[in-house]
Amino acid sequence: MVSETHRAIQGVWSIESARVIASLARIVRDVGLAEELAQDALLAALEQWPEQGIPDNPAAWLTAAAKHRAINLLRRGKMLERKHAELGYDLDSQNEPERLLARLQAELDDDVGDDLLRLIFTSCHPVLSTEARVALTLRLLGGLSTDEIARAFLVPESTIAQRIVRAKRTLAEKHVPYEVPRGEELEARLASVLEVIYLIFNEGYSATAGQDCMRPALSEEALRLGRVLAGICPQEPEVHGLVALMELNASRAAARVNAAGEPILLLEQDRGRWDQLLISRGLAALAHAEALDQPPGPYLLQGAITACHARARTPDTTDWARIAALYEQLGALLKSPVVELNRAVAVSMSEGPAAGLALVDALLPEPTLRHYHLLPAARAELLEKLGRFAEARTEFERAALMTQNARQRERLQQRARSCGRG
Amino acid sequence: MKFLLTYQGDRSVPATPEKMAAIGRYGQEMAAKGVLLMTGGLVRPDHGTKLRYAGGEFTVTDGPFPETKELIDGFALVRCDSLQEAIALGKEFMSIAGDGDAEVLQVFDASEGGPPGASQR
Amino acid sequence: MRFLCIYKPGTTESNTPPTPEEQAKMGKLIGDMAKAGVLLSAEGCLPSVFGSRVRLEPDGNFRVTDGPFPETHELIAGFCLLQVKTKAEAIEWTKRFVALVKDGESEVRQLHDAPAG
Numbered sequence: 001m002v003s004e005t006h007r008a009i010q011g012v013w014s015i016e017s018a019r020v021i022a023s024l025a026r027i028v029r030d031v032g033l034a035e036e037l038a039q040d041a042l043l044a045a046l047e048q049w050p051e052q053g054i055p056d057n058p059a060a061w062l063t064a065a066a067k068h069r070a071i072n073l074l075r076r077g078k079m080l081e082r083k084h085a086e087l088g089y090d091l092d093s094q095n096e097p098e099r100l101l102a103r104l105q106a107e108l109d110d111d112v113g114d115d116l117l118r119l120i121f122t123s124c125h126p127v128l129s130t131e132a133r134v135a136l137t138l139r140l141l142g143g144l145s146t147d148e149i150a151r152a153f154l155v156p157e158s159t160i161a162q163r164i165v166r167a168k169r170t171l172a173e174k175h176v177p178y179e180v181p182r183g184e185e186l187e188a189r190l191a192s193v194l195e196v197i198y199l200i201f202n203e204g205y206s207a208t209a210g211q212d213c214m215r216p217a218l219s220e221e222a223l224r225l226g227r228v229l230a231g232i233c234p235q236e237p238e239v240h241g242l243v244a245l246m247e248l249n250a251s252r253a254a255a256r257v258n259a260a261g262e263p264i265l266l267l268e269q270d271r272g273r274w275d276q277l278l279i280s281r282g283l284a285a286l287a288h289a290e291a292l293d294q295p296p297g298p299y300l301l302q303g304a305i306t307a308c309h310a311r312a313r314t315p316d317t318t319d320w321a322r323i324a325a326l327y328e329q330l331g332a333l334l335k336s337p338v339v340e341l342n343r344a345v346a347v348s349m350s351e352g353p354a355a356g357l358a359l360v361d362a363l364l365p366e367p368t369l370r371h372y373h374l375l376p377a378a379r380a381e382l383l384e385k386l387g388r389f390a391e392a393r394t395e396f397e398r399a400a401l402m403t404q405n406a407r408q409r410e411r412l413q414q415r416a417r418s419c420g421r422g
Numbered sequence: 423m424k425f426l427l428t429y430q431g432d433r434s435v436p437a438t439p440e441k442m443a444a445i446g447r448y449g450q451e452m453a454a455k456g457v458l459l460m461t462g463g464l465v466r467p468d469h470g471t472k473l474r475y476a477g478g479e480f481t482v483t484d485g486p487f488p489e490t491k492e493l494i495d496g497f498a499l500v501r502c503d504s505l506q507e508a509i510a511l512g513k514e515f516m517s518i519a520g521d522g523d524a525e526v527l528q529v530f531d532a533s534e535g536g537p538p539g540a541s542q543r
Numbered sequence: 544m545r546f547l548c549i550y551k552p553g554t555t556e557s558n559t560p561p562t563p564e565e566q567a568k569m570g571k572l573i574g575d576m577a578k579a580g581v582l583l584s585a586e587g588c589l590p591s592v593f594g595s596r597v598r599l600e601p602d603g604n605f606r607v608t609d610g611p612f613p614e615t616h617e618l619i620a621g622f623c624l625l626q627v628k629t630k631a632e633a634i635e636w637t638k639r640f641v642a643l644v645k646d647g648e649s650e651v652r653q654l655h656d657a658p659a660g
Contacts, residue, residue: 011633220628270446276458462655463655505593505594
């Protein structure tokens with residue numbers, strides 16, 4: 001049974017760990033070392049707080065404890081080496097003992113936002129693989145344990161542990177400077193951060209067998225990280241756009257699967273189950289992004305598209321013309337055939353099936369869509385609406401053959417059969 | 423004006439799936455009208471926790487609590503033009519949700535200037 | 544996980560608002576929760592003189608009682624809705640709030656996840 005103080009310390013750690021690691025990382029300029037020092041501080045807290053009580057400013061206590069440990073080690077002439085000896089590298093010249101000692105002892109005011117920003121940008125550095133960025137971000141910023149991350153991604157714990165160790169080593173070996181990028185580099189690096197956050201968010205929704213409760217928690221954590229970033233970077237419209245997209249997607253979480261765990265298409269969802277608070281938060285984030293009055297980026301556009309659905313009380317009050325226009329803007333940025341297909345569907349809803357079919361037909365030569373079942377499926381829907389039942393049936397059957405999902409295949413075959421009777 | 427509605431249902435009445443669905447539909451109607459801002463059902467007493475701060479010390483107490491009459495089952499934040507409207511919403515809600523007690527408290531509304539709705543009485 | 548953190552002041556209800564210093568500290572804490580990405584909503588209630596209670600009796604009748612209500616220790620002065628990873632986190636945030644107001648009782652209630660299907 002966990003004592004009250006231990007439970008309290010858990011709560012404190014949840015809230016403060018990222019900030020403590022970020023403060024330390026600013027000083028020692030190495031995220032791996034920062035994390036280890038922070039863990040040492042947590043151990044000290046677990047030893048001392050049950051007796052002394054929880055300090056008024058736990059983050060400051062933890063950071064100070066970590067710094068003291070580092071200072072003591074340096075004074076005893078020990079290099080601040082990483083615990084994993086097999087990494088076999090030395091801290092670079094920035095961390096010569098004297099200079100490091102001076103930085104540790106300096107009483108600088110924390111700029112929490114700035115520190116967190118450095119940590120986020122470093123965890124999401126493009127020199128790391130996507131998997132590594134995701135694991136490192138969840139670990140350092142999310143405070144998730146290796147086990148929790150492993151369960152979320154349905155891989156063994158050792159896989160994640162190795163991934164994180166390698167990521168830290170790569171950052172050190174490539175001498176990735178521990179700083180917030182500036183100027184032109186900022187745009188690209190920010191895109192990398194947003195990509196990681198959105199990936200984590202979507203991972204929480206991917207349908208896999210034997211899900212446990214870590215998966216929805218992933219989406220929640222991604223949304224939280226997005227909100228944190230929006231607070232630190234209020235002038236970045238794409239950050240608010242991503243937050244809007246996530247808040248609005250999350251608003252439909254209760255409606256998107258039925259009791260059997262099968263996904264329900266957006267247009268068929270019970271809108272009474274949509275979360276009004278998240279919808280209003282999402283719309284507010286979108287308004288914030290739009291108020292920054294810059295040319296819209298992909299996340300803002302996707303947020304705006306999903307906002308059109310959120311505002312519609314019933315499917316037939318959806319502003320399809322606006323959605324089609326937004327997909328057109330998105331297509332200009334992303335040049336993706338899938339986006340164009342979505343635009344075609346939106347056009348068919350606002351201008352009629354013939355207009356939509358013309359756009360879908362133009363996509364038939366696309367090599368990347370050759371095995372994409374939604375293309376023949378969309379074509380089939382439109383042909384059916386136009387009364388071209390024989391062709392519709394063929395397309396439904398083709399789509400059924402392309403999909404891996406048994407339930408989807410069955411659905412499409414059913415649609416094919418009902419065309420045959422028409 | 424904004425109001426917090428809290429609801430405590432009579433214990434003897436179970437929450438059937440039909441009732442939950444009806445509550446959901448009502449919520450959706452109210453949301454579509456811009457009346458419902460947020461709502462939630464609260465997990466029953468066994469899982470609640472109370473914190474008391476007295477004399478510089480915290481006391482944390484986990485449920486279940488003997489005085490279960492104090493614990494609410496759900497809440498909603500609504501926007502409407504008067505206390506009377508909010509009361510009417512509470513009545514409509516209880517007609518669906520069943521016998522119980524609702525409390526209606528006015529909430530600070532940043533979008534309104536001036537003093538709170540004293541004129542509503 | 545979502546938690547509703549309800550604040551009920553321990554003393555008699557009064558119409559005196561919090562001091563500027565208290566307001567500033569509360570504002571900062573609310574701001575900290577928002578910066579941590581965990582705050583979904585925070586609201587303050589007006590005194591119960593502006594509220595009412597409604598009871599639906601088993602016989603189908605409504606009984607409405609206007610405020611103010613005497614049992615002030617039970618009245619909700621404010622609440623916030625948090626989205627956090629653990630209950631321990633919700634409790635820690637609530638402790639920080641209670642330490643500011645220095646009085647009263649806070650209740651931490653978990654929200655049901657809306658069930659699917």
